[in-house]
Amino acid sequence: MKFRKFVAPMVSIVMAAGLLAGCGAEKEAEESTGGAAGTAAETEKVVHVYSSRSYDVDKLLFEKFKEETGIEVKVIDGKAEELIERLKREGENTQADVFMTVDGGVLNTAKQADILQPITSETVNQQVPQELRDPENQWVGLSSRARVIVYSKDRVKPEQLSTYEDLAGPDWKGKVLVRPSSNLYNQSLLASFIELNGAEQAEQWSQGLVANMARTPEGNDRDQAKAVVAGVGDVAIMNTYYIGLLLNSADPEEVKVGNQVGVFFPNQETTGTHINVSGAALTKHAKNKDYGVQLIEFLTGKEAQGMISKENYEFPVNPEAEVPELLKSWGSFKTQVIELGKLGERNAEAVEIMNKTGWK
Numbered sequence: 001m002k003f004r005k006f007v008a009p010m011v012s013i014v015m016a017a018g019l020l021a022g023c024g025a026e027k028e029a030e031e032s033t034g035g036a037a038g039t040a041a042e043t044e045k046v047v048h049v050y051s052s053r054s055y056d057v058d059k060l061l062f063e064k065f066k067e068e069t070g071i072e073v074k075v076i077d078g079k080a081e082e083l084i085e086r087l088k089r090e091g092e093n094t095q096a097d098v099f100m101t102v103d104g105g106v107l108n109t110a111k112q113a114d115i116l117q118p119i120t121s122e123t124v125n126q127q128v129p130q131e132l133r134d135p136e137n138q139w140v141g142l143s144s145r146a147r148v149i150v151y152s153k154d155r156v157k158p159e160q161l162s163t164y165e166d167l168a169g170p171d172w173k174g175k176v177l178v179r180p181s182s183n184l185y186n187q188s189l190l191a192s193f194i195e196l197n198g199a200e201q202a203e204q205w206s207q208g209l210v211a212n213m214a215r216t217p218e219g220n221d222r223d224q225a226k227a228v229v230a231g232v233g234d235v236a237i238m239n240t241y242y243i244g245l246l247l248n249s250a251d252p253e254e255v256k257v258g259n260q261v262g263v264f265f266p267n268q269e270t271t272g273t274h275i276n277v278s279g280a281a282l283t284k285h286a287k288n289k290d291y292g293v294q295l296i297e298f299l300t301g302k303e304a305q306g307m308i309s310k311e312n313y314e315f316p317v318n319p320e321a322e323v324p325e326l327l328k329s330w331g332s333f334k335t336q337v338i339e340l341g342k343l344g345e346r347n348a349e350a351v352e353i354m355n356k357t358g359w360k
Helices: 038-045 055-068 080-093 103-111 122-127 186-198 199-212 219-232 239-245 250-257 291-297 304-313 325-329 343-344 345-358
Strands: 044-049 072-077 100-103 140-150 237-241 261-264 275-283
Touching: 038 100, 038 275, 038 343, 044 080, 044 291, 044 325, 055 072, 055 304, 072 291, 080 100, 080 103, 100 291, 103 186, 103 275, 103 325, 140 186, 140 219, 140 304, 186 237, 186 250, 186 343, 186 345, 199 345, 219 237, 219 239, 219 250, 219 261, 219 345, 237 239, 239 250, 239 275, 275 291, 343 345
Parallel strands: 044 072, 044 100
Antiparallel strands: 100 275, 140 237, 140 261, 140 275
16 A cells, blocks of 8 residues: 655736626636736736635735746636636637646546646656646646544544544444535545445445434534534544644634644555645646646745645645645655546546435
8 A cells, every 4th residue: 555645735817808708606806907908918928727726825826926937827716617617618718727626526527528738847747746646637736635534632532533434333423523415525535435445335434424423514624623622523524724724713712623623544554544636737728828837837846835735734745845843743644545536537426325325
């Protein structure tokens, strides 16, 4: 079994109005540069990004990229599914050069929709391990997230924990917290079980987990940690970076929650802890392809990766990047070995199993 150590990991929006018509439902962060779209200067020094990543660190990175290269980054924010449909609808007329999102399965969906093209860059290849890139280089990971078991330090000892599968057993009856089945992170987690163990075992796990849930699933990952501390349940399935967000929150109550829960990396003796990526891709009809490649090279570089890890508590995909002490404190861990594109291929089956087993 392969072991990888995660030693621990303006934006301006001025898009031609005609291209944006009919897309009112999509969330669009528009910050004017004061220049009209389509000017010669803009054409020469701009890269357009469609992104479902909505993190402050991304804005900082885009500003830094402009400082270093003179290339301005203009972003359209939105849900991944909406942005994919938009890229399909716009076709050759799209102004998007780069697509960014938060799930390997979604990146694979974009690839299958034939809206991407290979990223040809030895720099990117050297900066990001093969297992965190598409086999045909149609997308590349920007950060890695581990979906772990978070537990109450008061009521649970780490030695009581072992695997995701064990959470479906009798010891955890009425004690498990997790987000709803509509959450993509959970869909990808179950998709990974289908890929690794087959649909039958995945269904058995889902059924057992539902039977052990402390409540009907609700809220986001941070809400699961808060429910653990409140005593609603004893353990929760969460992404690690939410613990970093809690511990560094401006809200003292959230900091308290972060300090009262522990992080456990499951399946260390079996298939490894499930990880996923956020990632970037070059769009098929990118008009500023070279700038798009430069942006992706920058985002996967050592310095940018360190910023992503420091500001958003995600694991860097570039092994040369500096990792914050908090992430180091969680320790190294064995990761699930799976082609991340499979998460997208198994998504529909995972959702079907969730519905069948009553995962709300």
